[in-house]
Amino acid sequence: MSTSFTLNATDGMARTGVISTPRGDIRTPAFMPVGTAATVKAMMPESVRATGADILLGNTYHLMLRPTAERINRLGGLHKFMNWARPILTDSGGFQVMSLAALRKLTENGVTFKSHIDGSKHEITPERSMEIQRLLGSDIVMAFDECTPYPCTEAQALESMRLSMRWAQRSRDAFGDRPGHMLFGIQQGSVFPDQREESAEALKKIGFDGYAVGGLAVGEGQEMMLQTLDFATDMLPSDKPRYLMGVGKPDDIVGAVKRGIDMMDCVLPSRSGRTAQAWTRRGQLNMKNARHQDDPRPLDEHCTCPTCRNYSRAYLHHVFRAQEMISGMLLTWHNLHYYQELMQGMRDAIAAGDFAGFEAQFHAQRAEGDIEPL
Structure with a gap:
């Protein structure tokens, strides 16, 4: 019933390793599809x-509202409920409260x-x-x-970060001792280095099984996100998993892994798959x-995904135009396959x-653009 994190290789700041849980190993860098x-x-x-995929993400906010956490628990827990036997990470609900709740x-x-x-009120x-x-x-x-939303003033970011750090202590106290389960703290502080440092120190003092970089990919743009990761990631313990929440596009992911994200x-x-968008090595x-x-x-x-092995661009164009359900199914499968292929490529390269x-080949292929039309 134990959990652990093992680093197998590093290359610059980039790392590859394994998070071991009772429900299976998670190879890092890992991309978690969102359920x-x-x-x-x-x-x-x-x-x-x-x-x-080695692990999925579930949303606390959505599941607490429908069908409710209590109902899922009575039915045997989320893994059984959704027929996923491998690890699941659940977010805390904080982001959805900010973005969705009235x-x-x-x-x-x-x-x-x-x-x-x-x-209904909650x-x-x-x-x-x-x-x-x-x-x-x-x-x-x-x-x-x-x-913390973006943009915000330094004073607003500081007040928000310190509140989150007080909540982090309360989360740690309420989590208790649960062998086989991990609790991650979340670094805040917007784009301000001194606040990120204060947050990291507070989290390390409390003590967590892993550490997330929160408050990014909320509108600050890729350049500022990566600039923040240049200093924020290294503030977190190197012997624990580091999780960048809510990211992202393939080039965001490569940039984050380069900066030590796991x-x-x-x-x-x-979401892209349901709107006829496909991600490939050419963009x-x-x-x-x-x-x-x-x-x-x-x-x-x-x-090598089933979509690319068995279906043409002409068919994918047709079924989307015809509003057939298979359109979203085939494009989502391809997109998730491409993302996992990207992660495996980075794991192999780091090793x-x-x-x-x-990284050079990744950007060169994307710069070529799509194949010429017939």
Whole structure:
């Protein structure tokens, strides 16, 4: 019932290793597909696993509202409920409260808000967030925090970060001793180095099984995000997993791994798949475009996913235009496969001591753009 993190190789700041949990190993750097409402949209759980995913993310906010954490617990926990036997990380609910909830009120105790579904009133505190995540049975639990918005003033960021650090202590106290489960703290401080440092020191003093970089990918842009990671990541313990929340596009992911990040999650590959967007080594493709309607070639001739092995661009264009469900299914499968292939490529490159070569090839292929139309 123990958990551990082992670093197997480093190349510059980039790292590859394994997070071991009772439900299986997580190879890092790891990309976690997002299963918002106990499902990765348009995918069967066994299909998600077939793409190479070792771990999924579940959303505390959405699941507490519907079908409720208590119901999921009575039905045997989130893993059984959604038929996913491998590790699950649940977020704390803080980000969704910021972005989705109506009429929210923030106090020292927690956040009260009205559900975006039916207007019912709820409260999340650090203690309630830990209880919800315990009821869900997630393997990696996130401390409850306030996701600092961007832009904000230094004073606003400082007040928010210090509140999150007080909540981090309460989360740690409420989490208790749960062998086989991990609790991650979340660094805040917006784009300000001194605040990030203060936050990291507070989290290390409390003591967590892993550490997340929060408050990025909230509108600051890629350049500022990477500039912040240049100093923020190294403030966190090197012997624990480092998780960048809510990221992102493939070039965001490569830039984050280069700066020492071990875990990421994002709705992008699945959300893009439902809107006819495909991610490939040559960049992003829009399958709505008429250039694809007579094209018998796959999305990517080098890709081994079922979509690229069995379906043409012309078919993918057609089923989206016809509003057929298979469109989102096929493009989501491809996108998730591509993301996991990207992660494996980085793991291999770090192990071989050639991350710089991988990064150069990654950017060169994207710069070529899509293949010429027929």
